[in-house]
Amino acid sequence: MSERSSRASGRRRTVPAPQLQLRIRVRVGDVVAVGPGKIALLGAVREHGSISAAARSLDMSYRRAWLLLDELNRSLVSPATVASQGGRRGGGAQVTASGEALLALYRRIEAEALAVTRRDTARLLRMLARPGPTPT
Amino acid sequence: MSERSSRASGRRRTVPAPQLQLRIRVRVGDVVAVGPGKIALLGAVREHGSISAAARSLDMSYRRAWLLLDELNRSLVSPATVASQGGRRGGGAQVTASGEALLALYRRIEAEALAVTRRDTARLLRMLARPGPTPT
Numbered sequence: 045m046s047e048r049s050s051r052a053s054g055r056r057r058t059v060p061a062p063q064l065q066l067r068i069r070v071r072v073g074d075v076v077a078v079g080p081g082k083i084a085l086l087g088a089v090r091e092h093g094s095i096s097a098a099a100r101s102l103d104m105s106y107r108r109a110w111l112l113l114d115e116l117n118r119s120l121v122s123p124a125t126v127a128s129q130g131g132r133r134g135g136g137a138q139v140t141a142s143g144e145a146l147l148a149l150y151r152r153i154e155a156e157a158l159a160v161t162r163r164d165t166a167r168l169l170r171m172l173a174r175p176g177p178t179p180t
Numbered sequence: 181m182s183e184r185s186s187r188a189s190g191r192r193r194t195v196p197a198p199q200l201q202l203r204i205r206v207r208v209g210d211v212v213a214v215g216p217g218k219i220a221l222l223g224a225v226r227e228h229g230s231i232s233a234a235a236r237s238l239d240m241s242y243r244r245a246w247l248l249l250d251e252l253n254r255s256l257v258s259p260a261t262v263a264s265q266g267g268r269r270g271g272g273a274q275v276t277a278s279g280e281a282l283l284a285l286y287r288r289i290e291a292e293a294l295a296v297t298r299r300d301t302a303r304l305l306r307m308l309a310r311p312g313p314t315p316t
Contacts, residue, residue, distance in 0.1 A: 065205040073196045077308055121309050146307055153300045157293035164289045171282055172213055173257050
């Protein structure tokens, strides 16, 4: 995010601060069955209650969001989302209990990994040059 | 790797086992200053003693390897590799003490993160369907 805003503002001369990323993915062959993108989408479905609203919130096409969720659901023993057609919120989508468990588990894994590596990732960040504003 | 071999052998019907990936990156703006690719390359330079041999071992062009190492070195307070021109191994490259420290630190962070999350990543993997050989 900070990268984007620095680009958008055209201040290319200000070197942004280093950002640590820790990404967990489960691959099944060529498919990322579970990864940051699908988890963010699942979280957005939970928040917004529909695939289209979730897709919009992530600046993603409905088609892409639908395909990603379909891929996620097919990868799981029990699907993470279900369509909630009819009723008050017709055309919506809901996160299942299994989807809630997946979200919580994934986020816990991220948090655990970040917490245990905090000291060493701080060391890693200190190895990086911090040129600050620079004429290059 | 297992993905490639399964593709290469043309056995598309056998669904490979889910693989957990945990990737650590340090981004500085748009640049991945430190990440799995650069660390693998640094390890290969250390093993092979030259950029060209390291690049070959990773199926990468010399030019790409050189550019990645240059980017890595510029990102660091102290460079991870130096050219070792002249002498017995003229034209080679060596990993510096700082590069050794970076390799060790990065690999320790990976190992720590994997170790602490082992129980939860096992849970995550159990949420995935295991279709085994399938006609789809």
